[in-house]
Each structure stands twice: as C-alpha cells, then as structure tokens.
Amino acid sequence: MNYGELRLRIRPFLMLLAIPAIMCACHSASENINDVEEQITTLISKMTLKEKIAMIHANSSFTSAGVERLGIPELVTSDGPHGVRPEHGRDWVLDSAANDAGTYLPTGNLLAATWNPEIGYAFGAVLGSEAKERGKDVILGPGINVMRSPLCGRNFEYLSEDPFLISRMAIGYIRGVQDQDVSACVKHYAANNEEVDRNAVDVLMSERALREIYLPGFKAAVTEADVNTVMGSYNKFRGQYATHNDYLVNKILKGEWKFRGVLMSDWGAVHNTIEAVKNGTDLEMGTDLSMLPKPDYNKFFMADSLLGLVSKGVVPETLIDEKVRRILRIMFKTKMLGKNKREAGSRNTPEHQATALKIAEEGIVLLKNEGEVLPLKRAAIKTVAVIGENANRENAMGGGSSQVRAKYEITPLQGIKKLLGGGVSVSYSRGYKIVKNQQADATLISEAVAAAKKADVAILVVGWTHGYDYAVWDDNAYDAEGVDKPNLDMPFGQNELIKAVLAANPNTVVVLSGGGPIDVRQWVNKAPAILEMWYAGMEGGNALAKILFGEVNPSGKLPMTFPQKLEDSPAHKFGDFPGVNNVARYKDDIYVGYRYFDTYKVTPQFAFGHGLSYTSFKYSDVKTRKEKDSVVVHLKIKNTGKVNGAEVVQLYVKQEKSAEKRPEKELKAFKKVYLATGESRDIELRLGKDAFQYFSEKNHRWLAEPGMFDLLIGSSSRDIRQRTSISYLEN
Ligand code: BGC
Numbered sequence: 001m002n003y004g005e006l007r008l009r010i011r012p013f014l015m016l017l018a019i020p021a022i023m024c025a026c027h028s029a030s031e032n033i034n035d036v037e038e039q040i041t042t043l044i045s046k047m048t049l050k051e052k053i054a055m056i057h058a059n060s061s062f063t064s065a066g067v068e069r070l071g072i073p074e075l076v077t078s079d080g081p082h083g084v085r086p087e088h089g090r091d092w093v094l095d096s097a098a099n100d101a102g103t104y105l106p107t108g109n110l111l112a113a114t115w116n117p118e119i120g121y122a123f124g125a126v127l128g129s130e131a132k133e134r135g136k137d138v139i140l141g142p143g144i145n146v147m148r149s150p151l152c153g154r155n156f157e158y159l160s161e162d163p164f165l166i167s168r169m170a171i172g173y174i175r176g177v178q179d180q181d182v183s184a185c186v187k188h189y190a191a192n193n194e195e196v197d198r199n200a201v202d203v204l205m206s207e208r209a210l211r212e213i214y215l216p217g218f219k220a221a222v223t224e225a226d227v228n229t230v231m232g233s234y235n236k237f238r239g240q241y242a243t244h245n246d247y248l249v250n251k252i253l254k255g256e257w258k259f260r261g262v263l264m265s266d267w268g269a270v271h272n273t274i275e276a277v278k279n280g281t282d283l284e285m286g287t288d289l290s291m292l293p294k295p296d297y298n299k300f301f302m303a304d305s306l307l308g309l310v311s312k313g314v315v316p317e318t319l320i321d322e323k324v325r326r327i328l329r330i331m332f333k334t335k336m337l338g339k340n341k342r343e344a345g346s347r348n349t350p351e352h353q354a355t356a357l358k359i360a361e362e363g364i365v366l367l368k369n370e371g372e373v374l375p376l377k378r379a380a381i382k383t384v385a386v387i388g389e390n391a392n393r394e395n396a397m398g399g400g401s402s403q404v405r406a407k408y409e410i411t412p413l414q415g416i417k418k419l420l421g422g423g424v425s426v427s428y429s430r431g432y433k434i435v436k437n438q439q440a441d442a443t444l445i446s447e448a449v450a451a452a453k454k455a456d457v458a459i460l461v462v463g464w465t466h467g468y469d470y471a472v473w474d475d476n477a478y479d480a481e482g483v484d485k486p487n488l489d490m491p492f493g494q495n496e497l498i499k500a501v502l503a504a505n506p507n508t509v510v511v512l513s514g515g516g517p518i519d520v521r522q523w524v525n526k527a528p529a530i531l532e533m534w535y536a537g538m539e540g541g542n543a544l545a546k547i548l549f550g551e552v553n554p555s556g557k558l559p560m561t562f563p564q565k566l567e568d569s570p571a572h573k574f575g576d577f578p579g580v581n582n583v584a585r586y587k588d589d590i591y592v593g594y595r596y597f598d599t600y601k602v603t604p605q606f607a608f609g610h611g612l613s614y615t616s617f618k619y620s621d622v623k624t625r626k627e628k629d630s631v632v633v634h635l636k637i638k639n640t641g642k643v644n645g646a647e648v649v650q651l652y653v654k655q656e657k658s659a660e661k662r663p664e665k666e667l668k669a670f671k672k673v674y675l676a677t678g679e680s681r682d683i684e685l686r687l688g689k690d691a692f693q694y695f696s697e698k699n700h701r702w703l704a705e706p707g708m709f710d711l712l713i714g715s716s717s718r719d720i721r722q723r724t725s726i727s728y729l730e731n
Contacts, residue, residue, distance in 0.1 A: 031338050039338070040328045044321050046070055053307045056323045057284040057300040060090035064283055064327075073137075073336055075327060077264075077285070080185070081141025081157055082107045082537065083396070083404030084130045091295055092287055102130045103352040104396040104406035106537035108143055109516055110363035112159035112559035113534065113611070115648040116672045117172035119359055124176020124184065126352045131182045132345025137336055138183040138229055140401075142173045144217040145233075147516065147560045148193040148592055149571040150488060156466075156479040156515025156535055157402050160559035161593030162608065163213055164667045167220035174225035181334045181342045186221040188233030188266055190214055190248055194578040196484045201579055202236040205586035211695035211702075213592050219257055228261040228330040232281060234269045240279075243269040249280030262326045267401075273301040277315055282323040348407045353539060360536040360543030362646075365556035366529075366612040367512075373529040374509060375550025375614055376457055381424055384459060385451040386413050387431045387501060388494075390513045391461035395535045398466025400481025406538045412461045412511065415541025419549055427451045431501075432492040434465050440493025445500050452505040459548065460501055462494045464514025466535075479515035479535070484578060488519040488566045495522045502526045511544065517562040520605060532558070550614060555646035555672070557611035557716065561593050564605045570596035594717045595663035609650050609667070609716035615641030615677065619649070619721035622713060631687040631726060633711060637673055638680035646674045649713060651685045653692065656708040656725070660694055665712055687711075692728050704728060 044052070047067060054065040059074070066072040079085040082105040087098035103126055105111075111123055124142075131139045143157040144166050152158075159166045170186065177184040191203040191214055205214070221227040230253065232243025242248055243265040253259045268286030270276045276284065284302040287295045298304045309315040328337065335342040346352070366374065391413045396406035410418070417426050429448040433441055452458040464485075467477030478485050490498075502508050502523055509529045512518060513536075524530070531554070533544050546552040563569045570588035571577040573596075578584060591599060594608035621636040637649060649672075652665035668691035671683055692704040709728050714720035 031332060031340065036329070036332045036338065040325050040332070043070055043072065043328060044324055047324070049310060049317060049320070050307065052320050052324045053303060053310070055327055056282060056320065057297060057302040058286060059297050061088050061092045061287050063090070064285070071337070072328070072331070075138065075331070076136050077138040077140055077185070078131060078134070078136040079140045079401045079403075080127075081139075081143045081402055083406070084127065084134050084136060084139065085401070085403060086405040092292065100134065101405045101407045102134070102347050103356055104404040104409060104538040105356050106360050106363055106540065107402070107515070107535040108157045108159045109155065109559060110534035110536055110556070111173070111359060112165060112169050112363075113365055113532075113556040114359060114362040114672075115165070115557050115559075115670055116362055117168045119362055120169045120172025121176040122355050123359055124173040124178075125180060126176075126355050128177040128180025128182040129345040130347045130352065131177075132180055132342060133347040134345075136182065137331075137334060138185050139177055140185045140187060140231065142170050142184065143187050143402075144170050144221070145188055145192050146214055146217070146592060148586070148588070149484075149577045150517040150560070150563065150566070150569055151485040151577065152193055153195040153478070153480050153483040153485065154400075156399060159217075161561060162559070162667050163216035165559055165670070166217035167224075168670075170217050170221050171225040174221055174227045178226070178228060178334075180345065183228035183261075183330050183334055185229040185231050185264065186218060186227050187231035188242075189218055189230050189253065189263075190233060190242055191237050192233035192235050192242070194484055194584065195482050196578050197582055198234045198482070200236075200582045202239055202583045203586065204238060204583065206589055207697050207700070208695045209586055209589045212590050215252070218253070222253065222257045222259045228333060230259065230261065230263050232263055232265050232269055234266050240275070241269065241271050244272065244276040244279040244281045246279045254280055260326065261330050270301045273305050273309065274315065276301055277306060277319055282326050356537045357539035357543055360540050361546060361552045363534065363556045364536060364543055364547055364554055365532040365558055365610075366547070366554040367532055367606050367610070368524075368527065368530040369612050370528045373507060374548065376509070376548050378420070378424075378549050381456045383425045383427070383455040384416065384420065384457055385427050385429065385448070385455035385505070386416055386459050386461070387429045387448045387452065387497070388461040389430050389432055389434045390463055390465065391459070392428060392430070393434070393465070395466055396538065398477070399479055402481070409538045410541035412459075412533070412541045412544050415543070415545035416459065416548065418542065419545035419551070427455065431460070431497045432462075432494050434492060438492045440496035445497050448497060449500050449504040452501045452508065455505060456507065458501055458505045458508040459511060460498055460508060461511045461513060462490065462498060463512040463518055464491075488517060488563075490518055498523045499526070509548065516560055517605075519565055521564060524605065532556075550643070553614045553643050553645040554611065555613060555648070557609050557648045558606055559608075561597055561604045561608045562606035563597075564603070568597075568602050568604070590661075590663060595666065598664035598717065604718075607716050607718035609648070609714075610718065611648070611716070613641075613645045613647065615639055615643045615645040617645075617647040617675070617715065619713060622711075622722045622724050624711065624724055624726055626726075629689055631691075631728070633669070633685045633687065633713070634682060635713060635722060636680055636682055637675065639675035639677055642677055644674075644676045646672055647715065648672045649683060649685070650716065651687070652712040652714070652717065652720070653687065654710040654712060655692070655705065656710060658705050658707065660696070660705060662694060665717070667717070
C-alpha cells in the first residue's frame with residue numbers, strides 16, 4: 001500500500017472524526033449560562049421539597065425521577081464503558097426480548113494502547129450516539145482507575161498505569177460522548193484499585209501519590225474535558241467513604257477543581273444520609289439487592305429519611321437545592337431541557353462498526369517478533385492451525401456491569417477464516433477448557449499438537465477470560481467486576497499447551513487475550529512471535545487477522561508494564577495488596593508501574609510503552625525551544641522500513657538531581673505519527689510547567705525544583721532513541 005492508498009484508507013475514518021467536531025461547534029452555540037442558571041432558579045422555586053428529594057435518588061435500577069408537571073424528564077443512565085448495556089427493565093431483570101444489541105467497542109486497555117486521543121474521541125462519539133438512540137442521558141464511563149496491580153479484576157475496563165496517558169485518552173473519550181449531547185460519567189472517584197473488598201477497603205496513601213498518580217485523570221476530566229458527571233467509588237479513603245468524602249468531593253472535586261456537574265454514587269455506595277448530603281453526593285444510585293425483587297427506592301439514604309431531616313430543619317433545604325441545580329444544569333447542557341433539542345442518535349451503523357475495527361487495529365500490540373515470523377506470508381501458507389478456546393469465544397457479555405449485547409462479534413477464528421477465504425485450510429482445536437479449576441487436558445493438548453504439526457503455521461489464542469459461562473457475575477472469573485485475579489499464572493493448563501505446540505511447530509504465533517499482564521516466563525523465550533489483543537470488541541477477530549497477515553501494520557503500545565512475575569509489581573513487592581483487615585496502605589507510593597520498574601531497576605517482561613511494528617523508525621534532530629510557559633521539543637521521525645506504519649513518539653522527563661524523591665522518568669508528552677515508507681516528518685511536542693513539577697507535601701502545592709532535566713524521547717519507556725537536557729528554573 002502506498003501513501004496515497006494509506007490516506008484513502010484512513011479518510012473515511014477522519015471524516016468520522018470530523019462529524020462530531022462540527023457538532024462540537026453547534027454545541028458551544030447552546031444557551032447562555034446566565035439564562036440557564038436563571039431558568040434553573042425558576043424551576044427550583046416551583047418545586048416541592050418532595051419533588052426535589054425524588055430527583056436526587058434512584059427510582060429504578062438506572063433512572064432518577066423528573067418532575068412531570070414542570071416538564072423535567074427522568075435522568076436515564078446506562079453502563080458503559082465500552083458499549084451501551086442491555087436493558088434491565090426498571091428493577092434489574094435483564095430484558096432478553098429488548099431490542100438492545102449494539103456496537104461492542106474494544107475495552108479500556110485496548111483503547112489506551114492506541115495512544116491516540118482522536119481514537120478516544122471517535123470511541124466516545126460512537127458510545128454517545130448509541131446511548132442517545134437508546135434513550136440514555138448518561139453513559140457510565142470512562143473507567144479510569146489507575147492500574148496499580150495487574151491483579152485488579154476491572155483493569156480490563158480501565159486505561160493505564162500512567163496518569164498522563166489516562167488523562168489524554170479520557171479527555172478524548174469524554175468530549176466524544178458529550179459532543180453527542182449525552183453526559184459522560186468518569187468513574188470511580190477515587191482510589192478504587194482493587195475489587196475483592198471494594199465495598200469495605202479503606203485506602204491510605206500519601207498526599208503525593210494521590211496528587212501525582214491517582215487524581216490527575218479525574219482532574220483532567222473535570223478541568224479540561226468539562227465532564228458532566230463523576231461517579232463516587234465504593235471504597236473508603238482515609239477513613240471515610242469516597243462517595244461522601246469531604247476531602248475528595250467537597251475540597252478537591254468541587255472546591256479546587258470547581259466541578260459544576262453531578263457527583264453520583266456508585267450503585268449502593270452511599271452509607272450515611274447526613275454525610276452524603278453534606279459531603280457533596282448529589283445523586284444516590286443503586287439497588288440494595290436485599291430489597292429485590294421489589295426494591296423500595298424510598299428507603300434510600302437520600303430519600304424519605306432525608307425528607308424527614310429537611311422537614312425537621314436538621315438539613316437545610318438549600319443543600320438539596322444545590323444538588324437539584326447540578327442535575328438540572330447537566331440536563332440543560334445535554335439538551336434534555338431548554339430551547340435546543342437533541343439530534344437523533346444512531347446505532348449499529350457501518351460507521352460505528354468501522355470505528356470499532358479501526359480502534360482494534362490501532363490498539364493490538366506486537367510484543368515480540370523474532371526472525372520476522374510476522375506478518376504471515378499468505379501466499380506461502382496452505383494450512384493454519386488455530387488453537388485455544390479463546391479463539392472461539394465471545395466476550396461482549398462478560399465482566400459485570402460493562403457487559404454489552406453485541407450486534408455481532410467476530411472471534412479470532414472467524415476473523416482468520418474470513419480473511420483467508422476458501423484457499424487455505426484452517427483447523428481449530430480447543431486446546432484447553434475454560435472451566436473452573438481446570439488443569440491441562442492431555443487429550444485436548446495432543447489434538448492441538450497433531451493439528452500444529454500438520455500446519456504451516458499455528459496460531460495460539462490464550463490468556464484470561466471474563467468468566468466461565470457468560471455470567472454477569474462469576475466469582476471465579478479473572479477479568480470481572482467484584483473479583484481480583486489470585487495470581488498471574490496462566491489458568492486452565494495453558495502453559496502446558498503452549499509449550500507442547502511450540503515444540504511441535506516452531507512457526508507458532510501466540511496471541512494473548514484479556515485484561516493485561518499474565519506470567520509468560522515458561523515459554524516466552526521459545527515463542528518467536530507474541531501479540532496482545534486484549535478484549536478487542538466486535539471487530540476484534542477481523543483486526544487480529546489483518547495484523548497477522550500484514551494487511552494492517554500494528555501500532556499499539558502497552559499502556560501498562562508487563563512484569564516478569566507478580567512479586568516484581570510494586571503493589572506486591574511493597575506488600576499490601578489487597579490490604580490487611582480491609583485497610584490498604586499504598587506503600588508503593590508514587591512508584592506505580594514503570595515509575596517503580598525504572599527507578600528500582602527491575603527488568604520488566606515487556607516495558608510500558610512497548611509495541612513493535614512491521615517497519616522501522618529513525619529518530620533524529622532533536623531541538624528544544626523555550627516559550628513563555630512551555631518547552632517545545634522538535635524532532636524528525638522517518639519511516640525507514642518497507643511498509644507504511646505509525647509510531648508513538650514518547651517523551652519522558654527526568655530530573656537529573658533533586659532534593660525531593662522523583663521517579664527515574666515520567667511520561668509528559670506523546671504523539672502518534674503515521675508515515676508512509678521513506679516518509680519523514682518534523683514533529684513538535686510541548687511540555688507545560690506541570691511537566692517539571694512534583695506535588696510538594698510541605699507546601700501543599702505543585703512545585704518544580706530548579707535544575708537540569710533530561711528529555712528522553714523514544715519508542716517505549718525502555719527504548720530511548722534521543723535525549724537532550726535543559727535547565728529549568730521557573731516555578
Ligand atoms: C459498578 C459501576 C457501574 C454500576 C451500574 C457498579 O457495580 O461499580 O461501574 O456503573 O454498577 O451498573
């Protein structure tokens with residue numbers, strides 16, 4: 001494919017990105033803020049206390065009340081984060097007859113692995129449009145909790161271990177959703193980094209870790225993307241539930257960041273009426289499962305008991321008015337109220353499906369390619385052995401609240417067969433059974449080995465799963481809500497299978513699927529080619545096949561470090577995951593992910609930011625220029641290989657000497673660059689003041705220590721191609 005063809009191929013996608021950008025312009029032409037606030041004041045003045053209280057707690061599993069006589073609609077929420085959730089009726093019963101199949105996008109890991117904020121925007125725009133078509137006002141995503149440990153069961157929904165990458169991707173996603181006049185809901189605020197005891201754990205961490213690692217994504221969502229809603233998490237933070245945590249909500253979110261939208265609880269995360277009302281919870285959502293099958297929403301903390309407290313004068317009504325004001329504000333902002341009308345959304349369009357494919361193509365990561373086994377040479381291949389239950393398994397309905405009823409889902413096996421057409425014989429062997437406590441199955445392994453021996457190439461699809469039987473919740477699932485993985489060992493006897501297949505046919509490609517790191521030590525040195533495909537959405541099988549056979553050049557980069565073994569991960573090395581007696585002390589502090597591996601000189605299996613390509617890139621001519629508030633870094637990047645491709649140029653900052661502890665290096669800018677063979681481009685990366693700062697606990701603010709800073713520019717956190725240094729004096 002030449003450059004012209006590359007442009008043509010990506011043009012429809014760029015047009016897709018342009019449509020919401022145009023809508024963005026219309027959006028800003030919406031109603032004047034002062035008029036809206038006046039209209040809200042008038043509406044509130046007409047409401048009874050009972051009507052106000054009804055608006056600030058759930059009245060069904062995913063709705064809260066409106067006021068019909070005043071034309072205020074119910075607020076309808078839906079998960080999120082990678083598709084619009086199937087219908088649950090009003091009280092949690094999955095409505096199997098509903099017309100709710102939609103676009104199943106890749107999950108958060110893969111989205112972040114694209115390192116492309118425009119893709120984040122396109123992702124959000126699809127979600128927003130499908131949510132609108134389904135009559136939803138709020139989409140419960142993005143999920144942006146920091147991947148502190150590779151064991152967290154919800155990592156698959158989340159983005160990264162790095163706050164800067166999280167911020168950039170979340171901003172794109174939120175703008176994409178909200179330009180469709182649907183509210184995004186950034187979750188789970190804050191420090192919800194483990195699942196197993198999420199309802200009880202009290203998270204204790206330093207102020208510095210909070211500010212530098214765990215909050216920047218939320219801060220960017222509020223201050224840069226103007227997110228309409230934030231979801232308070234289940235856990236406690238410094239002794240108080242996060243959803244009604246004075247410090248997190250009143251002081252930081254609404255105080256420092258001036259958040260004007262709605263802080264809703266996670267489902268069932270409110271525990272105390274007065275605390276919730278005073279500490280900033282605006283909307284209590286959830287269903288107390290003990291109330292099923294007929295939940296009584298009047299028994300919620302922010303329902304009848306609150307009504308009583310306000311009537312008695314214990315809680316001032318102005319506090320309730322303020323919460324109602326916030327809800328009405330996001331209703332005006334998303335055209336649920338006011339003179340502007342929402343445009344119609346759409347669902348299951350070819351454009352949405354094309355976006356799902358494009359995202360998957362950009363986020364699958366080539367981890368290893370020795371001897372250039374990949375891309376597979378189609379003309380030279382007559383037989384392919386596809387092996388592994390994950391090659392033949394759908395994932396859309398797994399994992400918990402993020403489940404999606406996919407319009408269709410192309411599995412790896414289907415994608416490979418479709419791409420190869422009739423001319424190549426493709427066999428399938430199950431290889432292992434996704435069944436609880438399953439050990440290696442000798443019969444399945446010998447069948448797979450026999451198939452691999454006969455084939456020109458074997459493609460193993462292995463890794464994690466959401467669960468065993470597509471259950472919404474399954475206590476034994478690996479990538480699922482409410483559970484954490486027990487360790488990083490490959491389940492179901494997959495190591496035995498992989499070793500046997502690699503011995504039978506050295507021309508074997510290993511494809512990992514699932515929500516992040518897995519222990520590959522037993523066979524990694526013998527496998528010539530390894531890909532990480534995550535949960536790649538409804539078009540995942542097609543994207544994988546295109547990458548395997550070279551129709552698409554991989555350009556994904558890891559958004560998290562793959563440790564060699566669990567004990568190498570900082571949360572585990574320093575102890576305290578998931579905590580002791582429901583207290584988790586984050587002793588790893590600011591040393592999360594590569595910040596730890598690089599500072600403590602621990603060699604990872606695959607480094608943060610790592611991802612190979614079928615072409616090569618040359619970095620040169622680094623220059624820096626100082627502007628008033630920033631440092632601008634220029635460099636040249638050239639595609640020196642034989643195929644078109646994209647590189648993610650990563651810029652890390654390191655302070656040479658400092659009195660304060662600083663990580664070895666920190667990601668502060670990046671850019672994905674698309675280059676045809678032989679093409680070179682000058683690119684510019686900008687570092688603001690914040691790129692040099694740390695959070696000073698003593699001064700309780702961001703500061704930079706004057707001195708020399710190294711600027712490290714590379715293809716991964718461990719593959720630095722160019723470096724320069726600058727002196728930085730300002731604060
Ligand atoms: C999850 C949230 C989700 C909510 C509604 C909770 O259990 O933690 O992420 O949005 O349920 O389904």
